Amino acid sequence: MEDRADYPAVSTLLGTPGEVQAGLEHTGADQVLALTFKRVQPNVASHVAESLSNMAYSMFDVLASQDKESLESLVRVLLPPAPPSPRLLREARMLATMRKAVLESGDWLTAAQVAEAAQLSTRNPSAQPNKWKKQGMIFAINHGGIDYYPGYGLDPATGYRPVRELVGIVDILSASKDAWGMAYWFASSNSMLGGRRPQDVLLSNPHLVIDAALDEVRHIDHA
Numbered sequence: 001m002e003d004r005a006d007y008p009a010v011s012t013l014l015g016t017p018g019e020v021q022a023g024l025e026h027t028g029a030d031q032v033l034a035l036t037f038k039r040v041q042p043n044v045a046s047h048v049a050e051s052l053s054n055m056a057y058s059m060f061d062v063l064a065s066q067d068k069e070s071l072e073s074l075v076r077v078l079l080p081p082a083p084p085s086p087r088l089l090r091e092a093r094m095l096a097t098m099r100k101a102v103l104e105s106g107d108w109l110t111a112a113q114v115a116e117a118a119q120l121s122t123r124n125p126s127a128q129p130n131k132w133k134k135q136g137m138i139f140a141i142n143h144g145g146i147d148y149y150p151g152y153g154l155d156p157a158t159g160y161r162p163v164r165e166l167v168g169i170v171d172i173l174s175a176s177k178d179a180w181g182m183a184y185w186f187a188s189s190n191s192m193l194g195g196r197r198p199q200d201v202l203l204s205n206p207h208l209v210i211d212a213a214l215d216e217v218r219h220i221d222h223a
Contacts, residue, residue, distance in 0.1 A: 005187060011027055011029070011064075012049050012050075013027075014046060014049045017036075018172055020034075034063045040044070042176060045095060049126065056114065056182050058168075072191035081154055098180070098184050099143075099180060101184065101187060102141065102180065102183045102184050102187055103143065104128070104197060105183075105186075105187035105197075106150065106151055106152055106201070107150075107151030107152075108143075108149065108150060108151065109148060109149050109151055110143070110146060110147070110148060110149075110197055111124045111125065111126035111129040111140075111147060111149065112126060114129040114154065114160070115128060115129060115161050117154065117160040118154070118159055118160040119121050119159065119160075121183070129149060130147075132161075132162050133147070133149070136167050136171055136174070137162040137166065137167045137168075137170075138150070138153045138154075138162040138166055138170070138172050139153070139182055139183070140174075140176075140179060141179045141180050141183050142179070150186065150199065151198040152186070152202055153166050153202070154202070163202055163203060163205035163206060164206075165202075165207065165209070165210060166206070166208055169196075169198075169202075169206075169210055169213045170182065172210070172213040172217055173185060173217070175217060176217055176220045184200075185198065185213075185216060186198045186199040187199060190212050191209060192208070192211060192212040192215050193209070197213055198213075
């Protein structure tokens with residue numbers, strides 16, 4: 001656990017919940033502000049903690065003095081170190097366009113909606129779809145903090161369970177693509193499929209989609 005004593009009245013503790021809880025016993029703090037992370041790289045969490053420490057330091061200066069120099073210091077902490085580069089802006093626009101195309105490409109269902117379509121238990125409707133995702137039987141994109149599952153990945157013939165061959169396709173593509181990348185691939189026309197989209201062929205001829213996924217990975221490996 002890292003203990004950053006950045007200001008006499010402020011300290012930043014970084015570590016697992018157990019480590020932070022143990023560290024709090026020695027701070028003598030009257031108030032605690034907690035910021036939790038889930039599935040984040042340690043260096044990212046450390047960078048955020050350092051930025052928050054700097055912000056808190058500057059805020060105390062401003063509150064204590066209210067002078068212009070301290071205010072400028074706080075502004076510098078809150079602003080990014082440099083304006084976004086044109087390349088970054090282009091990439092952001094491309095990413096936004098790609099994700100918009102994915103969201104408009106077909107039906108995207110929450111775990112509860114998947115459970116309803118598959119007539120699963122209503123006690124914990126999200127449990128089985130989440131289990132399918134963890135087992136690689138289907139994938140889900142995260143949008144606005146919510147997981148959405150592709151409707152084309154569910155087979156009406158089996159009670160809206162994941163298409164049997166989808167697990168192999170997910171396994172192939174996951175080596176080079178995240179969930180959004182896979183979704184974009186499924187929604188894009190594919191020369192191996194005669195210009196059709198993989199998501200439109202998945203139910204009728206899943207083995208062709210498997211071949212197209214293998215071809216996609218081969219192209220990436222030799223790029």
